[in-house]
Amino acid sequence: MNVFKRMAKQEIEFLYDLERVLIDRKKDLPKGSYSTRLFKKGIDKIAQKLGEEAIETIIASKNKKDSEVIYESADLIYHLMVLLVERNIPLDSVFQELIVRSKK
Numbered sequence: 349m350n351v352f353k354r355m356a357k358q359e360i361e362f363l364y365d366l367e368r369v370l371i372d373r374k375k376d377l378p379k380g381s382y383s384t385r386l387f388k389k390g391i392d393k394i395a396q397k398l399g400e401e402a403i404e405t406i407i408a409s410k411n412k413k414d415s416e417v418i419y420e421s422a423d424l425i426y427h428l429m430v431l432l433v434e435r436n437i438p439l440d441s442v443f444q445e446l447i448v449r450s451k452k
């Protein structure tokens with residue numbers, strides 16, 4: 349396995365850690381947590397936030413600064429993760445779908 353593949357593996361691992369944190373937030377609803385706020389508001393608010401972050405990513409992509417695209421993409425991925433957890437859809441299912449597509 350080359351060094352980039354090893355790094356990518358660590359980063360994917362991080363997404364699974366975030367998924368576990370979000371599942372806990374949804375269950376425990378700790379005070380002071382932004383994710384708690386979203387889970388308490390429910391799917392409409394979560395979907396709305398995902399849409400906003402998608403638009404912000406699109407706007408950032410029109411600018412020259414890569415840092416803005418990276419920042420907005422991170423917001424987008426986080427809100428997508430919250431939406432998946434709200435719907436009880438494991439991250440694994442999304443990766444499996446991508447793997448199936450890669451074999452076509």
Ligand SMILES: N=c1c2ncn([C@@H]3O[C@H](COP(=O)(O)OP(=O)(O)OP(=O)(O)O)[C@@H](O)[C@H]3O)c2ncn1[C@@H]1O[C@H](COP(=O)(O)O)[C@@H](O)[C@H]1O
Nearest residue numbers: 366369370373380381382383384385397400422423426427
């Ligand atoms: N990765 C993230 C993450 N990315 C973005 N955000 C939040 O997403 C929000 C996006 O900013 P906006 O201005 O669009 O939203 P806002 O004005 O704060 O909120 P709204 O009133 O619009 O709903 C910010 O408040 C960010 O803090 C995140 N909040 C939490 N996480 C991770 O989620 C985990 C749990 O965090 P908590 O739930 O805060 O404990 C931790 O590992 C965090 O690192």
